[in-house]
Amino acid sequence: MxxxxxxxxxxxxxxxxxxxxxxxxxxEPDKILDIVEADHSRAHVAVIDDVSGVNLGRPWVTVALDRYSRLPLAVHVHFDGQSLTAVMQALRQTMLPKDFLKELFPDLRLAYGASGVPVAYFFDRGSDFDNDHIVDVGFTFDIRMDYAPVGCPEFKGRIERFFRTMHAEVAHPLPGATPPLLVDSNAREGQVNLR
Structure with missing residues (x-):
């Protein structure tokens, strides 16, 4: 059969x-800034206020990733949830020069040359991406705004892989990390590993 x-x-x-x-x-893009994928993910680590010791919860991370080079063009860490404000911050960071990195990391030898106006952004169909404000940004800067079909994260495979690596290699080894199995099964905010 x-x-x-x-x-x-x-x-x-x-x-x-x-x-x-x-x-x-x-x-498939031909060069840097041809297609930029953007998405949100909930961090797999709890943030604890260092003064009061209060658990502030898990922040959101909004990332814009160049599809050609897989270079993160914008990383915005926030507690706003999946919001238009977070998307606009990521779009802004994508286009601005990254000169501040030399100040933060004086030993950095390579120039971070990826900035400017991309040819196209690729989003999912969330209301934070699929709205009139994002369309206006596209018209203003002559950027094509493309959307993945609903329920098809594989259309944004590079950024999904970036988030998976970020969670596994960066967040999970940290004190305050949310155990991976609990994250996948809708863990409550307070369940964290404070090693």
């Missing part, structure tokens, strides 16, 4: 369609 038919009967048509669909590649 056909594997697709078996999967439809066992797990439903939607699951079978996702599992057996042909895998393709999205548009």
């Amino acid at each position: 056909d594997q697709y038919v078996v999967a439809c009967r066992r797990r439903g048509k939607e699951w079978a369609d996702r599992h057996f669909r042909p895998v393709g590649r999205g548009p």
Whole structure:
């Protein structure tokens, strides 16, 4: 019997369609700033106020990532949730020069040359990305705003991989990290590892 038919009967048509669909590649950029992927993720670490000791919760991280070089063009850490303000900060950071990095890290030898107006942004369909204000930014700076289909994170695979690496390699080793299994199963805010 056909594997697709078996999967439809066992797990439903939607699951079978996702599992057996042909895998393709999205548009490939030719140079830096051709396509910039942007998204939010909840950090897998709790922030504790160093003065009062109060658990402030897990911050959000909004990132804009160049699809060609996989270079992060903007990283905005905040407690605003998935908001238009966070998206606008990321868009702003993407376009501005990164000269401040030399001041923060004097031993940095390489110039961070990725800044400027991108050709296209690639977002998901969240209301923080898909609204009139983002469209206005696109018209003002002549930027094409593209959107991934609903429920298809694989269309933004590079930024999804960036977040996965950020959580596994940066957040989880830190004191205050939320255990990975608890994060994936909707852990409560207070469940953190304070090593």
